[in-house]
Amino acid sequence: MDYLEKHEIPVYFQDIVTNLLIKKPEKPLQILNSYFESVANGTNVLLREYEYIISTKRNKAYFIHYFHESFKNTKKLLSLDMIYQYCKLITASFSYDIIKKSFLIVNHQNKNEEPSNILFEDFIKAFKIYFFYYDFFKSCKKTIDKVTDLFISSKKNNLQDSITTKNYENKIDYIEAFFIKEITSIYENEDYIIIYPKDFLLSINSIIHKTVIPLMRIEVYSILESENISNYIENEFISNCINDEFLVSYVNKYLY
Structure with a gap:
């Protein structure tokens, strides 16, 4: 990765050059200067399209920052739709699915059986991580489904002989090692x-350990539960x- 790509500079060059060619302003250098000033202070993400916001890590970090700053004084409990409407005040095209998943993760953390209204401060903590690392979490979904199948097999004593005993610690070690191997491959x-x-992978490996430990407390009554269990593991993983x-x-x- 070269210097410009490391700092995601080509994205900004392409964006401003495209805008200059479309609008053809009389004083392009002033527009250029103004644009990079907005990039420097992060206001470039305000009222921009979703695709632009997710185009760099810096954009995502500043979107999270301004979303938080705009509504951090909101103390009442908020519904999913209310939070999404707040988000649309900053960008009209933001992904509803990301807002919804962040909302559901907070409900998972709060151990709510049904989705309930939440505080904005709780939401933004979940949103900050889920949105910023969204591509990574999306890549992990197939692995989590595999871990779910392995877990269900372990509960039904269908694993290989070395781990089909009632030694839950041994089963958990096996599932954890499998989980880490798959995520490392990704x-x-x-x-x-x-x-x-x-250090990112080191943190993820530690998080996997925290995620699998509670699994053996879950009872599995039917293979039909796999989707619910997969969602539980995913939410637990993201929560950690x-x-x-x-x-x-x-x-x-990235907030500099």
Whole structure:
């Protein structure tokens, strides 16, 4: 990765040059100067299209920052639709699915059986991590489905002989090792090794450990429960990511 790509500069050059060619202003240098001033202070993400916001890590970090700053004094409990309407005041085209998933993760953390209204401060903590690392979480979904199948098999004693005993710790170790191996493969094979530093994977491995420990308390009555269990594991995994100091600090480093 060269210097310009490392700092995601080509995205901004392409954006401003495209705008200059479309609008053809009389004083293009003033527009150029104004644009990069907005990039420097992060206001370039305000009222921009969703595709632009997700085009760089810096854009995502500043969108999170201004979303938080705009509504941090909201103390009442908010519904999913209310939070989405707040978000649309900053960008009309933002992904509803990301807002919804962040909302549901908070409900998972609060152990609500049914989705309930939540505080904005709780929402923004979940949103900060889920939105910033969204591509990574999306890549992890198939792995989580595999982990779910492995977990259900372990509960039904269908694993290989070495782990089909009632030694739950042994089963958990096996599931954890499988989970880590699959996530490491994603990290190494899908350019995340370029996007994120090695400490990212170290944090994820620690998070996986925290995620699998509670699994053996879950009872499995039917293979039809696999979707619910997969959602539980995914939400637990993301919830643990939300509380990880490295993942949070890595987002914050783009606010400069």
